Amino acid sequence: MTSPTRGYTATKDQLLSRLRRIEGQVRGIERMVEEDRYCIDVLTQISAIQAALDKVALGLLDDHARHCMIAGAEEGRSQEMADEMMAAVGRLMKRG
Amino acid sequence: MTSPTRGYTATKDQLLSRLRRIEGQVRGIERMVEEDRYCIDVLTQISAIQAALDKVALGLLDDHARHCMIAGAEEGRSQEMADEMMAAVGRLMKRG
Amino acid sequence: MTSPTRGYTATKDQLLSRLRRIEGQVRGIERMVEEDRYCIDVLTQISAIQAALDKVALGLLDDHARHCMIAGAEEGRSQEMADEMMAAVGRLMKRG
Amino acid sequence: MTSPTRGYTATKDQLLSRLRRIEGQVRGIERMVEEDRYCIDVLTQISAIQAALDKVALGLLDDHARHCMIAGAEEGRSQEMADEMMAAVGRLMKRG
Numbered sequence: 081m082t083s084p085t086r087g088y089t090a091t092k093d094q095l096l097s098r099l100r101r102i103e104g105q106v107r108g109i110e111r112m113v114e115e116d117r118y119c120i121d122v123l124t125q126i127s128a129i130q131a132a133l134d135k136v137a138l139g140l141l142d143d144h145a146r147h148c149m150i151a152g153a154e155e156g157r158s159q160e161m162a163d164e165m166m167a168a169v170g171r172l173m174k175r176g
Numbered sequence: 177m178t179s180p181t182r183g184y185t186a187t188k189d190q191l192l193s194r195l196r197r198i199e200g201q202v203r204g205i206e207r208m209v210e211e212d213r214y215c216i217d218v219l220t221q222i223s224a225i226q227a228a229l230d231k232v233a234l235g236l237l238d239d240h241a242r243h244c245m246i247a248g249a250e251e252g253r254s255q256e257m258a259d260e261m262m263a264a265v266g267r268l269m270k271r272g
Numbered sequence: 273m274t275s276p277t278r279g280y281t282a283t284k285d286q287l288l289s290r291l292r293r294i295e296g297q298v299r300g301i302e303r304m305v306e307e308d309r310y311c312i313d314v315l316t317q318i319s320a321i322q323a324a325l326d327k328v329a330l331g332l333l334d335d336h337a338r339h340c341m342i343a344g345a346e347e348g349r350s351q352e353m354a355d356e357m358m359a360a361v362g363r364l365m366k367r368g
Numbered sequence: 369m370t371s372p373t374r375g376y377t378a379t380k381d382q383l384l385s386r387l388r389r390i391e392g393q394v395r396g397i398e399r400m401v402e403e404d405r406y407c408i409d410v411l412t413q414i415s416a417i418q419a420a421l422d423k424v425a426l427g428l429l430d431d432h433a434r435h436c437m438i439a440g441a442e443e444g445r446s447q448e449m450a451d452e453m454m455a456a457v458g459r460l461m462k463r464g
Contacts, residue, residue, distance in 0.1 A: 095209050311431065
C-alpha cells in the first residue's frame with residue numbers, strides 16, 4: 081500500500097506533527113519581532129528551530145539509509161543512492 | 177519611540193517578510209510529506225530553510241554587534257553584551 | 273588482504289595526504305597566533321580547516337554508506353549500520 | 369605593551385596550547401587511518417576536532433567583539449569592525 085521508494089512513510093504522522101510545531105515556532109518568532117523583543121531571545125528561538133529541523137532531517141536520512149541498504153542493493157542502485165544521500169548530508173552540514 | 181536596545185527595529189519589515197517566507201517554506205515541506213515526495217527533495221528544502229534562518233540570525237547579530245559597540249561602551253556593559261552575543265553565536269554554530 | 277569492513281581503504285593514500293595538509297594548516301594557525309596576526313585572518317583559516325575536515329568526513333561517510341548497502345544487507349546488519357551512520361552524521365551536524 | 373588591535377594576546381599561551389592539542393588530534397586521526405581503524409570511530413574523532421576548533425574560534429571572536437566595542441567606538445570604525453566580524457561568523461556557520 082505504502083510506496084516502497086519512500087522510507088519515512090511509516091512515521092508520516094509524527095513527521096507532520098513535528099513540522100506543524102516548527103511552523104508554529106516560526107510564527108512565534110514573527111510575534112517576537114513585531115513586539116520588538118530582545119534580539120538575543122529571538123536568536124535563541126532560531127537555534128531551537130534549527131535543532132528541530134535537524135532532527136526532522138536526520139529522521140528522513142535514517143529512513144533513506146535503511147531503505148537504500150535493502151532496495152538499493154536489490155535494484156543495483158547502491159552507488160546512485162549513496163551519492164544522493166551524501167550530497168544531501170553535505171548540504172545539511174553546510175546548511176544549504 | 178523605538179527602543180534603543182534593539183538593533184533590528186530599522187529593518188523590522190524586511191525581517192518579518194523573510195520570516196513569513198520561511199513559514200511558507202515550512203508549510204511547503206508539510207505538503208511534500210503529505211504527498212509522499214522523495215525524501216532527498218524534502219532534505220534539499222530543509223537545507224534551504226536552514227540557510228534562510230541563518231541569514232535572519234546573521235542580520236539580528238549584526239545589528240546587535242553594531243548596537244553593542246556604541247551603547248554597550250557608553251553604558252559600560254561591553255563585557256555583558258559580548259558574553260551574550262558569543263553565547264548566541266555558539267548556539268547558532270551548534271544549532272541549539 | 274584489506275579488511276572488508278572498512279570502506280575507505282581504497283583511497284587511504286588520498287585520505288592521508290589530505291590529513292597531512294590539514295595538520296600543516298593547524299601549524300600555520302599556530303604561527304599566525306605566535307606572530308599576533310589579526311584575529312579575523314586566523315578565523316578565516318579556521319573556517320578553511322573545518323571545510324577540509326568536513327570533506328574528509330563526507331568521504332569516509334560515503335564509503336561507509338556504500339559498504340553498508342552491500343555488506344550490511346548481506347550480513348543482516350543494515351539496521352545497526354544505519355544507526356551508527358546516523359549517529360555519526362548527527363555529531364558532524366552538531367560538531368561534536 | 370601588547371598591541372591594542374589584537375584581542376586574544378592575553379590568552380595567547382592558552383590558545384597555542386589548544387592549537388597544539390588539535391594538531392596532535394589530527395596526527396591521531398592519521399594513525400587511525402594508517403591502522404585501518406573503523407571509519408565511524410574516525411568520524412567521532414573528526415567531530416571532536418571540529419568542536420575544539422569551534423571553541424578556539426569563539427574565543428577569538430569574543431576577544432574581537434570586546435575589543436571592537438571599545439576601540440571600534442573610539443576610532444569610529446564600529447561599522448567596519450562589525451562587518452568583518454559578521455563575515456567571519458557567517459563563514460564559521462557555513463564552515464568555510
